[in-house]
Amino acid sequence: MCLGVPGRIISIDESPVGMPMARVSFAGIVKEVCLAYTPEASVDDFVVVHVGFSISVIDEAEADRVFAYLREMNELGELEIPQPEATP
Amino acid sequence: MSVATFNLECPLPIADYPNVVLAHGGGGRLSRTLVEKIFLGAYPNEVLATLHDGAVLDVHGGRIAFSTDSYVIDPPFFPGGDIGSLAVHGTINDLAMCGATPLALSAGFILEEGFPMADLWRIALSMRDAAAAAATPIVTGDTKVVDRGKGDGIFINTTGVGIVRPGIELAPRRARAGDAVLVSGSIATHGIAIMSIREGLEFETQLATDSAALHGMVASLLDTLGSDVHVLRDPTRGGVASALCEIADSASVGIDIEEAAIPVLDEVRGACEILGFDPLYVANEGKLIAFVAAERADEALATLRAHPLGGEAARIGTVTSEHSGHVLQRSRIGGLRAIEMLSGEQLPRIC
Amino acid sequence: MKYVDEYRDAADSQKMLAAIHQRVTREWTLMEVCGGQTHTLIKFGIDRMLPEQVQIVHGPGCPVCVTPLEMIDRAIAIARMPNVIFTSFGDMLRVPGSETDLLSVKAAGGDVRIVYSPLDAVRIAEQNPHREVVFFAVGFETTAPANAMAVWEAAHRGVLNFSMLVSHVLVPPAMEAILSAETNRVQGFLAAGHVCAIMGYHEYEPIAQKYRVPMVVTGFEPLDLLHGTLMLIEMLEDGRIGVENQYARAVRREGNTVAQQTVSQVFMAGERKWRGIGEIPASGLSLRPEYAAHDAELRFAVGTITADEPAECISGAIMQGHQKPHQCPAFGTRCTPERPLGAPMVSSEGACAAYYNYGRVLA
Numbered sequence: 001m002c003l004g005v006p007g008r009i010i011s012i013d014e015s016p017v018g019m020p021m022a023r024v025s026f027a028g029i030v031k032e033v034c035l036a037y038t039p040e041a042s043v044d045d046f047v048v049v050h051v052g053f054s055i056s057v058i059d060e061a062e063a064d065r066v067f068a069y070l071r072e073m074n075e076l077g078e079l080e081i082p083q084p085e086a087t088p
Numbered sequence: 089m090s091v092a093t094f095n096l097e098c099p100l101p102i103a104d105y106p107n108v109v110l111a112h113g114g115g116g117r118l119s120r121t122l123v124e125k126i127f128l129g130a131y132p133n134e135v136l137a138t139l140h141d142g143a144v145l146d147v148h149g150g151r152i153a154f155s156t157d158s159y160v161i162d163p164p165f166f167p168g169g170d171i172g173s174l175a176v177h178g179t180i181n182d183l184a185m186c187g188a189t190p191l192a193l194s195a196g197f198i199l200e201e202g203f204p205m206a207d208l209w210r211i212a213l214s215m216r217d218a219a220a221a222a223a224t225p226i227v228t229g230d231t232k233v234v235d236r237g238k239g240d241g242i243f244i245n246t247t248g249v250g251i252v253r254p255g256i257e258l259a260p261r262r263a264r265a266g267d268a269v270l271v272s273g274s275i276a277t278h279g280i281a282i283m284s285i286r287e288g289l290e291f292e293t294q295l296a297t298d299s300a301a302l303h304g305m306v307a308s309l310l311d312t313l314g315s316d317v318h319v320l321r322d323p324t325r326g327g328v329a330s331a332l333c334e335i336a337d338s339a340s341v342g343i344d345i346e347e348a349a350i351p352v353l354d355e356v357r358g359a360c361e362i363l364g365f366d367p368l369y370v371a372n373e374g375k376l377i378a379f380v381a382a383e384r385a386d387e388a389l390a391t392l393r394a395h396p397l398g399g400e401a402a403r404i405g406t407v408t409s410e411h412s413g414h415v416l417q418r419s420r421i422g423g424l425r426a427i428e429m430l431s432g433e434q435l436p437r438i439c
Numbered sequence: 440m441k442y443v444d445e446y447r448d449a450a451d452s453q454k455m456l457a458a459i460h461q462r463v464t465r466e467w468t469l470m471e472v473c474g475g476q477t478h479t480l481i482k483f484g485i486d487r488m489l490p491e492q493v494q495i496v497h498g499p500g501c502p503v504c505v506t507p508l509e510m511i512d513r514a515i516a517i518a519r520m521p522n523v524i525f526t527s528f529g530d531m532l533r534v535p536g537s538e539t540d541l542l543s544v545k546a547a548g549g550d551v552r553i554v555y556s557p558l559d560a561v562r563i564a565e566q567n568p569h570r571e572v573v574f575f576a577v578g579f580e581t582t583a584p585a586n587a588m589a590v591w592e593a594a595h596r597g598v599l600n601f602s603m604l605v606s607h608v609l610v611p612p613a614m615e616a617i618l619s620a621e622t623n624r625v626q627g628f629l630a631a632g633h634v635c636a637i638m639g640y641h642e643y644e645p646i647a648q649k650y651r652v653p654m655v656v657t658g659f660e661p662l663d664l665l666h667g668t669l670m671l672i673e674m675l676e677d678g679r680i681g682v683e684n685q686y687a688r689a690v691r692r693e694g695n696t697v698a699q700q701t702v703s704q705v706f707m708a709g710e711r712k713w714r715g716i717g718e719i720p721a722s723g724l725s726l727r728p729e730y731a732a733h734d735a736e737l738r739f740a741v742g743t744i745t746a747d748e749p750a751e752c753i754s755g756a757i758m759q760g761h762q763k764p765h766q767c768p769a770f771g772t773r774c775t776p777e778r779p780l781g782a783p784m785v786s787s788e789g790a791c792a793a794y795y796n797y798g799r800v801l802a
Contacts, residue, residue, distance in 0.1 A: 002438055002439050002473075002475060002578065002579065002581035002582060002631075002633045002634070003362075003364045003437060003438055003439055003475055004581070004632075004633045004636070004659070004689075005358075005361045005362050005443075006440070006441065006442035006443060007358075007362075008441070019588075019592070023292065025358075026358030026359070026361060026362055026440065027354040027355060027357055027358030027361075027440045028293060028354045028355035028358055029284075029291050029293045029295070029355040029356075029358040029359045029362070030291060030292040030293045031290075031291050031292065031362065032292065034556075034558060034585075034588065036588060036697070036701075037584055037695055037697050037698040037701075038695075038697075039697065046441065046442055048633070048636060048689050049362070050438070050581055050582065050585065050633060051438055051528070051555065051556045051557065051582060051585045052555055052556025052557075052558055052559070052585065053556070053584065053585045053588070055581065055584070055633065055636050055637060055695060055698065056636040056689040056690070056695060058442055058688050058689055059687065059688050059689075060688075062687035062688040063442060063688035065687055065688070066446075066451075066662055066663070066666045066685070067445070067451070069666070070451050070454055070455070073454060073458060074454075107543075107546060107547070108546070109542060109543060109546045110542065110545070110546060111542070111777075117776075117777060118777060121777075348449075354440075357440065358440060361440065361443065362555075363555070418484075419482065419483040419484050419661075420447055420449055420483075421447060421448075421449045421452035421453070421483050421484075421485070421661050422449055422452070422453060422484070422488065423483045423484015423485055423487060423488050424484045424487065425481065425482055425483070425484050426796075428795065428796050430776070430796070431775070431776040431777040432533070432542075435529030435530055435532055435533070435553065436528070436529035436530075436553060436555060437528070437529055437530040438502075438528045438529075438530060438577075438578060438582060439473070439474035439475050439478075439500075439501060439502065439503070439530065
C-alpha cells in the first residue's frame with residue numbers, strides 16, 4: 001500500500017468550510033486535493049497524493065540522493081551489467 | 089433425416105454466473121467467455137466464429153462487410169463528442185478494420201421515457217455531422233421507448249455495411265512471425281476522458297475523447313501496402329492489451345511489445361497514475377492497431393503519420409513464433425511481464 | 440512526470456541491479472509488506488532480474504486482501520439495504536465474501552458507488568440527505584488520516600446520514616506476528632514507504648532490534664525498490680541491524696505528526712482479525728466512542744456474522760511468506776481472477792493477482 005502519486009501544487013484555495021484545498025497537477029491533469037495534512041506546502045511544491053489528500057511534501061534535496069549514489073558508483077569504476085534476459 | 093439433439097442446458101455453468109454482471113460487457117475475459125459460450129454456443133457458424141470486428145460475406149462476386157455495435161455510454165455528452173458521434177464512428181471503424189469502404193449505416197434507438205427531446209435532437213445532429221464527414225449516410229433505423237427507470241436515457245445501436253476492397257483479407261489468421269505491430273497514435277485517451285467526468289473520479293482538466301472515423305486512414309494504408317497489411321483492429325473496450333491478447337489467441341502467435349514505445353498523452357498518463365490504471369487496458373475510440381509485413385513497417389508508419397489522425401503513430405512490437413498465444417511486454421527498465429486479459433473492467437485502486 | 444519518470448530510468452535501474460548482483464554472496468529472504476511494491480516488482484519484471492539468491496516474499500501488504508471475510512459479508516449486508524448508498528474504493532468491489540461480492544450486489548440493483556476519496560462519500564451524503572450513505576473504510580496507516588478527516592468533517596458539519604464501516608489495519612503488529620512465528624524465514628524487511636510517510640519509522644527500530652532484522656523504508660518506483668533492496672542487502676551482508684530510509688524524499692523519521700494527531704483523535708487501536716492470518720492484538724483501528732453516531736457497525740444491525748474461508752485458499756501462507764502464489768494447487772485452475780477463492784487473487788494489489796496477471800506465462 002498505497003498509491004501515492006507526486007503532483008505539483010498549482011494553486012491553493014480555501015473551501016467554504018475552511019479545509020485547505022489545493023489544485024494539483026499530475027502531468028497536466030488537475031485534481032482538487034486536501035492540504036490539511038501538509039499545512040506547510042506552498043504553490044509549486046510537489047506533494048505525494050493518496051486518495052485525494054496530500055500526505056507529504058517532496059524534499060527535492062533528498063530526491064537527488066539515489067542519483068548521487070549512482071554518480072558515486074560511476075566514479076568507482078565499471079560495473080558488470082547483467083544483460084536483460086532473452087524472451088523465453 | 090436426422091433430428092439434431094435439442095440441448096436446453098446452459099453452457100455457462102449456472103454455479104458460475106446465474107446473472108449477467110457488468111464485467112460481461114467490459115471487453116475482458118468475461119465478455120469473451122459470454123460470447124463464446126452463449127452466442128457462439130447457441131448459433132455457431134464459420135463467419136461468426138472468426139469473432140472479428142465485422143463479418144465478411146461473399147456476395148455476387150464481391151465481398152461485403154457487415155458489423156453492428158451498441159452504445160450505452162453514460163453520460164451521453166462528453167468532451168469531444170457524444171453517444172451519437174461515438175456510435176457512427178464506432179461502426180464505420182469496425183467496417184474499416186475489415187478492409188471495407190463503408191456504404192451505409194442504420195441507427196436503432198432505445199429511449200427512456202422522459203429523455204429530453206432537445207438532447208435527442210442534439211445527438212441526431214451530431215450523428216448527421218459524423219456520418220456526413222465520413223460520406224456514410226444513415227439510411228434506416230428504429231425507435232423504441234421504454235418506461236422511465238428502465239433505460240439510462242438513451243441506448244443506440246448502429247449497424248453498417250461496406251464493400252471489402254478486392255484482394256484484401258484482414259484477419260488475425262494472417263498474422264505472421266516477424267510482422268510489425270503498429271499503433272496509430274496515443275492510447276487510453278477516450279477511457280480517461282470519460283472517467284474524468286464520472287462522479288467520484290472527476291478531474292478539472294478537460295480531456296476530449298479521441299473518437300474519430302478511421303476509414304480514410306485505413307484506405308491510405310491499404311493504398312500503400314495492399315495485402316502486406318495483415319490485421320487491423322480498433323482497440324475499444326478492454327484497450328490495446330485485450331485486442332492483442334485476442335489476436336494472439338485467435339492466430340496462435342506470440343506478440344512482444346515494448347513499454348517504452350507505447351505513446352500516451354502526458355495528462356492521460358497522469359490520470360492513469362492517480363487511478364492506478366494501466367493505459368494498455370483503457371478504451372480507445374479513434375485508434376487502430378495494425379499488423380504489417382516486417383519489410384513494410386517503415387512505409388506503414390510513414391503513411392499513418394502522414395494522415396491527420398495518425399500523427400503519433402508508433403511501432404510498439406513484433407509478432408513472434410515463440411510463446412504462442414501470449415503477449416509479453418518488456419518494461420522500460422528491461423524486465424519482462426506477461427500481458428493477460430483482465431476479467432472485467434479495471435477498477436481505481438488505493439494501493 | 441517529475442519524481443516518477445527519473446525513477447523508471449533503464450540505465451540507472453540496470454546499474455543498481457548490477458550493484459546488487461555484485462554485493463550478494465549468499466542467500467537472503469526479504470519481505471515487502473505493500474501491495475503497491477508487489478505490483479512494481481512484477482509489473483517491471485524486477486523480481487526476475489534480481490540474483491537468484493535474493494528471494495523477495497510478498498507479505499500481507501494488501502489491505503483489501505487482509506480484510507476479514509466477516510467484514511466483507513457485513514458490507515454486503517449493508518449494501519443490500521434499500522435506503523443505503525454504499526461507497527467504497529474500487530478495489531474492494533470484487534473481493535469475494537462468503538457467497539457473493541459487492542459488484543454482484545450492484546448488479547442485483549444495490550446502490551454501490553466507487554469513490555476516489557472518502558471526502559467524495561461525505562459529499563454524496565450531503566447531496567442525498569434522505570439516504571443513508573456508508574463508506575467502507577479499509578486501508579493501512581496511509582489511508583487512516585483521509586478516513587479520519589472524512590468522519591471529522593461529517594461530525595463537524597452535522598452530516599448525520601454519513602457513517603463508516605471501519606476495517607483499518609496497522610503494519611508493525613503484523614510484522615511482529617510474522618517475525619515471531621516459529622516458521623519465519625524472513626531476514627530483512629522492505630518497509631512500505633507511504634505508511635512510513637504518515638507514521639514515520641521510529642516504531643520499527645525496536646522491532647528491528649528485537650528480532651535482529653534490518654529494515655529499509657522503500658519507495659514504489661523501480662529505482663526505489665532496487666535501491667532499497669541494495670541497501671537491505673548491504674546491511675545483511677555487513678551484519679548491520681537497524682532501520683534505514685531509502686524514501687527520504689517523502690519520509691521523515693517522525694512521520695506526519697498532523698496526520699497522526701487527527702488519526703488518534705478519531706480512531707483507537709484494538710485487536711483485529713486478518714484474513715488468512717487470524718487475530719493480531721492491537722493491529723486494527725476502530726472509531727472512538729465520540730464518533731459512534733458515524734459508526735456503521737453500530738448503526739446497522741446486521742446480526743452476528745461468522746464466516747469460513749474456502750478450505751483450498753492458502754492466502755494466509757502466501758501473505759506470511761511461506762508459499763508463493765504459483766505453488767498453490769488451485770492457482771490458475773480453480774482459483775482465477777474471475778472465480779477467486781480468496782482476496783489475493785482478485786485485489787489488484789494481491790500477490791496472487793499480480794502473479795496471474797503479470798507473470799503466469801513466465802513463471
